[in-house]
Amino acid sequence: MNGYESSQPAPLPRTLLSRLPHPVVQAPMAGGASTPALAAAVSSAGGLGFLAAGYRSAEALREEIALTRTLTDAPFGVNVFTPGRPDPHAAQAAARYRDELAGEAERYGVELPPVPDWDDDAYQDKLDVLAETGVQLVSFTFGCPDPDVVARLQSAGTEIAVTVTTPEEGVTALRAGADILVVQGPEAGGHRGSFEPLGVADTGPGLLELLPAVRKAVEEDGARMPMLASGGVMDGAGLAAVLAAGAAAAQLGTAFLAAHESGAHPLHKAALTDPRWTEHGAFGSSTTVTTAFSGRAARGLVNRFVAEHGAVAPPSCYPLVHHLVAPLRRAAAARQDPDGMALWAGTGHRLARAMSAGDLVELLVTELGEASDTPYRHRSAT
Ligand SMILES: Cc1cc2nc3c(=O)[nH]c(=O)nc-3n(C[C@H](O)[C@H](O)[C@H](O)COP(=O)(O)O)c2cc1C
Known part of the structure; x- marks a missing residue:
């Protein structure tokens, strides 16, 4: 090349995302929201549904995969938590937080369990199930799987996605052999998938800034990878924006x-659009990033529990704090008290629409068409 010729970028590798009828992926949501019925409805409507393996046993995961296969012939994905490392200081910090929660235990009539040991959420057993069942796509969050794990699942015909929250994490996932990057912006509801647990203030650039930054870092490392954009996408306009920013599809x-x-609990669903939940948040924002429920940064609606304990909750005690607080969350849900539940929600939650998942996929695609067709009007022309 003589320096004047422009180089053609390498074509984007073809993956399951390029074969989807619609660029709409239902995000995996551990804790009960991601049902086989939800995943199947989204996949059957031409998007891609996801099961969430987090907090499930390997056997329960196997059953969910089998059940989903009875509900749809279309491909779907499974998401797994990549285990981190035990933090030697976590048990002590979690024990202090346990003391802080004594009043909550009394309020909900629950005996808090002793601080549990660190665990890896049955990672190896789940990998075995995934290698045996050969689902079309497996995504990892909270860290990058080792290259041999990636290669093992790929040899079973599975494509691999890794959630990344920075350009550097994108490069790590590329080098590990992943096929797809789930680029998660700070707008996202639920836990941030960063490789190292972040503090609550470490939000970083928004999704529309992060997508081109990740793409650039990966290209500079010598490859192109399809990106699945995640965080704050609620409608066709949001979908159009992330596609314009280089994503192959959006994960909502x-x-x-x-x-x-x-x-999801009916109160959790209702809270997403209930104006009551705008009361607590700072600067008119109804969501915040908190470690109060799990010891890892996650975005949710600001309720009483977050307002009272968010400031003292330890930042890197996952999954110890998750297990410690779980009985309180269950008791609050049983009492129909949303102020003690983890109301995970992204920044766009007010735009949530209660409808069937298949209809939502269809509506998103219609809105995407409308958003893309909007004619540009110069000010002077009006
Ligand atoms: C209730 C809930 C549970 C979630 N659980 C998971 C999970 O198990 N694994 C995962 O990779 N991401 C999980 N996420 C994050 C999503 O994958 C996704 O990044 C996020 O929902 C996107 O932002 P949005 O909620 O604004 O659409 C969860 C999100 C929510 C709201």
């Missing part, structure tokens, strides 16, 4: 949390 969580087939 909060939008599908409100769907009829979602297993």
